[in-house]
Amino acid sequence: MTESKNKNLNEIIEDTLFIDSNNLDYEKLNDIDCVFKVDNILNNLFISDCVDFMKKLPDNCIDLTITSPPYDNLRCYNGYSFDFDSIALNLYRITKKGGVVVWVVGDKINKGRSLTSFRQALYFQEIGFFMHDVMIYAKKNTPFMRSNAYTNCYEYMFILSKGKPKTFNPIKEKTVRSGFEKLVANKKSDGVNKKVLKELKTEKTKNNIWFYAVGFGGTTADREAFKHPAVFPEKLAEDHILSWSNENDIVFDPMCGSGTTCKMALINKRNYIGVDISEDYIKIAKQRLNKVENNLYEK
Template sequence: MGRRKSTLKDFENRFIIGDCEEVMKTMPEKSIDLVLTSPPYADQRDYGRTESSIDPNDYVKWFIPKAKQIYKLLKDDGSFVLNINDKVVDGFQHLYVFELVVALCNQVGFHLVRDYIWYNPATPPNVYSRGGYGRTKKSHEYCFWFAKSDKWTFDMDPIRKPYSKDMQKYLEGKGKGDRNQNTRPSTHNFNCEKVWTNNGGADPGSVIEIANTSSNDMFIKLCKEKHIAHPARFPEKLAEFFILSGSMEGEIVLDPFSGSGTTAAVASKNNRRWIGIDANSEYCELASARLEQEEEERQAADKEGEIANDQSDK
């Protein structure tokens, strides 16, 4: 008898230990709604395995085979969001990030939907902060949103930000003057004679400001308990921005470099199915413990809420 072909249920809501390229080859094609991941940064960090440090000059060659598997796994209306950062090499900012974006479009077939900037206002001072290297510290990373076709899931409502006080005036029809009296230095202008539609919040734009400051949360405590160090993880609010806008409840989110499990944790919390892949077994162990503990905490909170509601009804 031949070997049974893998189905999505074999991977769903699990952390898979292994090389993501090889694992993805065993997964059913066109089965994933959203891929959100932050792969190892070039030549910068120790991810617990020797092959995780990639020379910037080799980064595109290293990543493209993995990107081709991501492309195969995505549904035709699926999206791929890549969080990545660059580095200074021989005195200048290396171009591998931008070379990768071009290669993902020209060699793999992705379409670039939007380039986002994740600005971390809590970036600490570093060697560049002294001013002797001709540049400021780097306080942002890139998040590139790619689509597989000319259609992709996007929901603005969950990521809208509160309106400014000035915009609130326009929503209430209280703006003063006509369009010519409300021209900005950028030449943008507002028609203040109309009542603007209230959409429940403003378009957040392409700069995402989230401080990466968690230092004593549950995951850090797990790292200390298990004596396992994880070098980098993006904040949950960053994952939430893309998961809420790029997928719907019940859909499936894949992180092929799952690391600390942030993508999976946020997907689970927001009623998405998820798959995490990482070559480091200790990271998968940590991520699994994290999700188990977070689920226990959610269930306990739900139970407390039910008790409080019962008492208020009496």
């Protein structure tokens, strides 16, 4: 995979066959009516409003999106705000048939829960997504924050698919028990339960509540990542990448922040596209990806 490049969308114009930023008088890309040739923008980071960027992607081009928006439509992100409806509509359009969007989100707590995540989930359904699963991201070491309620230690992971998911590689975990055990089978004709000796399975598919440590060392060992206010665990991104995509698929993060999704896509031999409106966060993401690329090159 090619080296990550920190590209401002105002410095890129899509030509009919390729992106060539060397011999052009630059204009604001958002004022130019063009559609990206996806193969030419793979494995890159872009500074842009994600809606403006997605409008320039062709239909049905993304295998998997993993992203975590700022909590609630009311919350700004490094000075910027987001248009959820437009983000959702464009995600549906660019997702391949059978593709998946993993939407990791929590609710703002201010005089009770806002329930914005629920409203977002319902809107995703309204525009055509299938709610394939509602999973829980459970945080192992969340500090106590509320005096009049139980500690909030989870976020939702909405698994949205465009039709039936085309890829599912279930993650397995070891079972508690192994060996052989007498298990009840069908009843005999006299009504007595019949017991047979069966070998217990040594592994099973994980359930849909996933536990992750948070904070330095748990979320990531990349110290620079914590300059971003809401880093989610690398293992969380990796588990979803392994579950819902295959090697060489395209993994997209329209609000990539410090680049966790892109980093884990690169490590697991997927193509990535990362977009963030904040140049500061794209710089952090680039640092993290450069480390990975250097390590892969040395190997």
